Amino acid sequence: MKSNDIKKNKMEGKHMCDVSVLVPVYNVKSYLRQCLDSLVAQTLASIEFICIDDGSTDGCCEILDAYAAKDARFHVIHKANSGYGATMNVGLRAAQGKYIGIVESDDFADAEMFKALYAVAEEHQAEIVKSNCWSYREGTSTFWECSSGHRYEEVLSPARDDAGLFFRELAIWACLYRRDFLMEHEIWFNETPGAAYQDVSFGFITKACAQRLVLVKEAYLHYRRDNAGSSVHSKGKIFSLIDEYDCIEHYLERHPLPYAEKLHAIAAEIYYSSFGFVEHRIGSKSWFPFWQRAYLKLQVAKEKGYLSCDIGAGMEDWMFRRYQSKQKADILVKGFLVRCKTTLNCYLYGAGAVAKGMIERLEGINLRPSGILVSQMEGNPVELDGVPVYAMQDASIDREHDAVVIAVTPRKPEVQQEIFTSLVHAGYRNVIVLTKELQQALR
DSSP, X not given: OOHHXXXXXXXXXXXXXXXXXXXXXXXXXXXXXXXXXXXXXXXXXXXXXXXXXXXXXXXXXXXXXXXXXXXXXXXXXXXXXXXXXXXXXXXXXXXXXXXXEEOOTTOEEOTTHHHHHHHHHHHHTOSEEEEEEEEEETTEEEEEOXXXXXXXXXXXXXXXXXXXXXXXXXXXXXXXXXXXXXXXXXXXXXXXXSSSSTHHHHHHHHHHHOSSEEEEEEEEEEEEOOOTTOGGGOOSOTTHHHHHHHHHHHHHHHSOOTTHHHHHHHHHHHHHHTHHHHHHHHOGGGHHHHHXXXXXXXXHHHHTTOOOSOOSHHHHHHHHHHHHHHHHHHHHHHHHHHHHHTSSOEXXXXXXXXXXXXXXXXXXXXXXXXXXXXXXXXXXXXXXTTEEEEEXXXXXXXXXXXXXXXXXXXXXXXXXXXXXXXXHXXXXXXXXXXXXXXXXXXX
């Protein structure tokens, strides 16, 4: 069909297919084929896959073009890197389907996903259909009921019927959105740089506008949790949540919606309650600048009557304690480095997940462990991330001068104490206990 015909059909409200699946792609070569193969297998007859390459440099472009050459349902858009939000908006503008689906390029979908969701959408004339998910890690998928506790197979308006839905996992990639619903309400992704939680504002605003949302208990989308390069692990963008909150507030101010006051209050409460997650993601070194900016936003929400909790002296005290925490963390790290670097070698005790995390943290401050100690080799690896593992009796260690860090979770102080006692009794003079404070400071 010619481009003029496509434009005419859009103007007349006609649809070229039932569902357009948007696939944003950026440097995910290791996972991309699994994602695309799951789309090839989709059982819905009238479907298109719009793959938007956001300036990948790892070979994703060639993979996408190869799939498009073999399967006419694939449409590939190559563009300069501009971030997740702008990439998704390019896809929305190009979509020809009655409904919009989203599959992240490191995830994959069951073959019947879009056929099943489309059937529910048509049956209920829904603006949004949302299913549960599979949580996928290292080859295993586990059912993830992200809509637990809410009513399935009923037409809902979240703002009117079930405000609790705003506080559930967003999972925008486990949904269908009617395209004319998005266009009518002018719902687009926030075009902030990078991949920085732009699903937050999109997920909130679609729920705020929806008068016909239907939840499906089944799960079809496998959400990958073992991609170390995922944006969820990023510590670089400390103000991302604030940017998303601003986007929500600006939208609510520009678009008069039913239950507007209620929606403002929900947004402020979500923002306030998300601090713990933000702190965990950005690390202690960024806490204070985050709080300086976040506090001002909460003050405004409080003054407008959107936030009922006390953010006055209590919040100022919280900010001050965060600043103190940062200062204490800096001192802890400096003291730890001085002690480790003035010894001949630094070893870890323990070859589990805590030790693995410690290796990453130590390498981040230019300190690589000389080895890892365990009580016995049976059941332990011979190396961990390239660091050799030794049974204590086989390790050549200067017990007088080398440092040993007990890399066991601080949540098990009794285990740490037992190890500490055994090391001291064995003649080790530089034993460092990984306290909760030191572990946080090294993030």
